[in-house]
Amino acid sequence: MTLTASDNITDGQLVYLPPEAGDIDKPRFDPNPDWLSTAEPTLQKAAMWRWFSTHYEDPELTTPHDESGAYLFMxxxxxxxxxxxxxxxxxxxxxxxxxxxxxxxxxEVGNEWAAKPLDRFGG
Structure with a gap:
């Protein structure tokens, strides 16, 4: 199985991570460091995005706000x-x-991101 990266992250290119990149089926992707260190930059960015997007999410999606609209990171x-x-x-x-x-x-969202809980993946 392969996984595409966001077009915005990979400069408008549709990028598939190869099997040697790591187990993309895990709820939290962790790229193979040997592969990552020798991969071309577009694949490195795709792998970093996969890692980041399985650990963090847009706070707007799930993070509660206080009365002033500031996020309450839990x-x-x-x-x-x-x-x-x-x-x-x-x-x-x-x-x-x-x-x-x-x-x-x-x-994509800004510099501040929320943790993505594993229970979202059924884990």
Missing amino acids: DGGPYLADQVIPERFEGLVPDDVIQEMVRSVQA
């Missing part, structure tokens, strides 16, 4: 894209690709 958030992505992929993916990914993720 699971330790907000999780900042410009922190969690570099922390996870530094040393595996070139810094410029990581920064492109951070900018793409921020363009």
